[in-house]
Amino acid sequence: MKLIAALAVSVSLLVAQTERPALYSVTAVRHWSLSGVTRVAIEVSGDFRFRSDRLHNPERIYFDILDARPRMDSRRFYSEDLDDKLVKRIRAAETAPGVTRVVLELGGDVEASTSQLANPNRLIIELRGTAAGAPGPTIVPATAPALPAVVRASPPKVEPPAPKVEPPAPPAALPAPPVSPVEIPKAAKHTSTGNNSLTRALGLKVGRIVIDAGHGGQDQGTEGPKGLLEKDLVLDVAMRLGKLIEDRMGAEVIYTRSDDTFIPLEQRTALANEKKADLFLSIHANSSPYPRIAGIETFYLNFSDSKEALDVASRENASSQKSIFELQDIIQKITLHDKAEESKEFAGRVQAALYAFSAHNVPGEKNRGVKKAPFVVLIGASMPSVLAEIGFLSNPREEALLKKPDYRQKLAEALYRGVTRYSESLSHFQVAQK
Numbered sequence: 451m452k453l454i455a456a457l458a459v460s461v462s463l464l465v466a467q468t469e470r471p472a473l474y475s476v477t478a479v480r481h482w483s484l485s486g487v488t489r490v491a492i493e494v495s496g497d498f499r500f501r502s503d504r505l506h507n508p509e510r511i512y513f514d515i516l517d518a519r520p521r522m523d524s525r526r527f528y529s530e531d532l533d534d535k536l537v538k539r540i541r542a543a544e545t546a547p548g549v550t551r552v553v554l555e556l557g558g559d560v561e562a563s564t565s566q567l568a569n570p571n572r573l574i575i576e577l578r579g580t581a582a583g584a585p586g587p588t589i590v591p592a593t594a595p596a597l598p599a600v601v602r603a604s605p606p607k608v609e610p611p612a613p614k615v616e617p618p619a620p621p622a623a624l625p626a627p628p629v630s631p632v633e634i635p636k637a638a639k640h641t642s643t644g645n646n647s648l649t650r651a652l653g654l655k656v657g658r659i660v661i662d663a664g665h666g667g668q669d670q671g672t673e674g675p676k677g678l679l680e681k682d683l684v685l686d687v688a689m690r691l692g693k694l695i696e697d698r699m700g701a702e703v704i705y706t707r708s709d710d711t712f713i714p715l716e717q718r719t720a721l722a723n724e725k726k727a728d729l730f731l732s733i734h735a736n737s738s739p740y741p742r743i744a745g746i747e748t749f750y751l752n753f754s755d756s757k758e759a760l761d762v763a764s765r766e767n768a769s770s771q772k773s774i775f776e777l778q779d780i781i782q783k784i785t786l787h788d789k790a791e792e793s794k795e796f797a798g799r800v801q802a803a804l805y806a807f808s809a810h811n812v813p814g815e816k817n818r819g820v821k822k823a824p825f826v827v828l829i830g831a832s833m834p835s836v837l838a839e840i841g842f843l844s845n846p847r848e849e850a851l852l853k854k855p856d857y858r859q860k861l862a863e864a865l866y867r868g869v870t871r872y873s874e875s876l877s878h879f880q881v882a883q884k
């Protein structure tokens with residue numbers, strides 16, 4: 451009788467699995483310990499739904515990724531002890547057919563906020579310690595307005611058993627944590643103009659980078675002859691670049707937008723200042739009335755009398771109310787010598803890396819070089835800030851290339867090289883590279 455019951459259960463499990471095949475894979479669980487904040491990223495192979503709840507004794511939060519199976523470096527489960535105040539342990543396993551549960555065992559009173567991001571699809575969980583006397587763990591929904599809806603089904607109160615087999619896996623089989631910068635004392639290099647400006651003299655290193663995908667929402671930016679929109683292209687490249695920076699540099703990435711939302715230009719630098727970012731990189735695509743014009747150029751903020759540069763600035767400033775004349779005036783009045791010098795250097799590294807990439811991939815590509823222009827999005831940034839124009843959407847050949855995911859990935863790799871080369875030149879901390 452018992453045997454029959456067991457058979458019946460396994461048959462019904464089989465049926466359940468055939469009826470609802472898991473659509474996605476949970477491909478990695480990553481974590482970062484930052485000052486006062488611990489961040490966990492659950493990477494999923496598609497546009498997933500999830501639910502979450504907290505459990506006590508011991509304190510823990512779980513996230514059920516629905517219609518997904520664990521496939522982390524071909525592993526079906528994951529478990530890692532963390533040397534972290536807020537999260538003691540993370541484990542993941544398929545706890546019901548097609549449901550991957552990721553459990554965070556907490557180290558005390560912890561507040562968690564989540565955001566679901568695309569490109570790649572992932573769930574980011576940010577954990578912070580709550581003030582003394584505050585209630586226990588709470589899950590605060592993401593504040594960003596346009597994030598996909600969070601599924602909040604009522605979860606079972608009894609947590610399914612933890613993954614049975616939990617041998618400490620060899621390090622190679624675990625999703626790699628971010629590489630922390632290897633501290634190799636190194637004299638600050640001089641800028642190419644021979645100056646040793648303040649940023650360098652202080653030996654500051656890059657720990658936080660704002661990546662600004664241009665335009666968004668009703669502001670579409672420019673459009674290619676085949677309909678590729680600047681706002682979509684630059685968002686994808688920005689997310690790819692951010693992932694490289696997080697994975698390989700271990701630096702913190704802040705996106706001005708991670709979806710198709712309109713963000714006023716002034717708000718973008720304000721965010722960078724507020725978050726005390728070390729670098730600000732704005733990504734755009736170019737346009738020209740002449741379809742044959744092609745190539746890559748990188749800008750830093752300054753007043754300019756080049757008509758071409760002013761044309762680019764006018765287009766990129768279109769969503770702002772300020773005229774180019776007002777901007778030139780504002781820029782002339784503010785002292786930006788040190789920042790202009792650093793930004794020019796940063797732009798030089800980004801442009802060199804971008805051009806090396808495009809010269810290799812696009813025969814006959816012209817190096818349009820580093821330029822200065824009055825961009826609203828760069829005004830008021832208190833860190834080195836540049837704007838990269840990654841190609842001309844008005845050029846049909848470049849539009850076709852910019853549509854390809856692997857070309858976008860290579861572009862992101864080139865931008866990444868620009869960022870690391872600038873970071874390396876900046877201070878006596880050499881940034882480790884995988």
Ligand SMILES: [Zn+2]
Nearest residue numbers: 664671734735
């Ligand atoms: Zn643009």
